[in-house]
Amino acid sequence: MTKFTTITLRDGAVVRAKIAGTGPPLLLLSNMASWEFWHQQIPFFAQHYQVIAPEYRNQPIPGVTALDALASDIPDMLQAFGHTRGLLMGHSIGAMVIARQLEVQPDIATAVVLANGFLQLRLLPYALHRLLHRLQPGLVPLLWQLYPRTPWLVRQLMAFAVLWGTELIFLHREPNSAKRRMFFGYTNTPDPSMVLRVGSALEYHQPPDLSRARVPALVVSGGSDHWMHLWEARRLTELLPCGEQVVFPGIGHMLPMIVPDEFNRVVLQFLQRVAPAGAGGML
Secondary structure, three states, X not given: OEEEEEEEOOOOOEEEEXXXXXXXXXXXXXXXXXXXXXXXXXXXXXXXXXXXXXXXXXXXOOOOOHHHHHHOHHHHHHHOOOOOOEEEEEEOHHHHHHHHHHHHXXXXXXEEEEEOOOXXXXXXXXXXXXXXXXXXXXXXXXXXXXXXXXXXXXXXXXXXXXXXXXXXXXXXXXXXXXXXXXXXXXXXXXXXXXXXXXXXXXXXXXXXXXXXXXXXXXXXXXXXXXXXXXXHHHHHHHHOOOEEEEEEOOOOOOHHHHOHXXXXXXXXXXXXXHOOOOOOOOO
């Protein structure tokens, strides 16, 4: 059974989450598309776990960076369902958020899956990205003002250009059905939480320190991901004390959407091997 619920975070912010299944908790953090991205994973993993697929918060925490605000929501989301630890799976920015939480609280996870995650995210050439990082404290409040007021047509044209015009999100040869789903399903309404996710990307300018994250970790990579190149994915795997990597050749950045059956099978095999249901310390 799948249902929606609301989670109240430590500062009073409220987020919605899609909940399905029973068993050990599996928290899914998505990319710019929020929980809808996982529509091909939720029913599959709900056969084995209590799947928690939340939205991101849509308000900042005063004095806290965007990345830390999103990462530190992970314990609240687990505790809302009576858990102190859980399985964590993130895609793209979601993987980045999980990596940040592993830096500061590695024992929050019993195992992690980082799909098309980033070693570091550089939206622009290095020098310009460093400048953006320095300007970030002022850029995020500006984005809060501008993004909700951006005309719908402008947002849609930008989304169309990214989804069809570049190979950062989808490869040109990948199915248009997946691109249409994202374009028509995820980009119509201005989502204030997008500002925090963009702010997090600006902050994620150097590799995370994962030396204390001694939990089983799977890095799932697309062999043709133009954003997270294979050498970066290998380096991210090496930074994880218990990291291992699976590569899907010829697949781009949206791997869980493009080959969902294969992705689900590989992830389930990993989770059942390293953190079988009923294992101690899950709750």
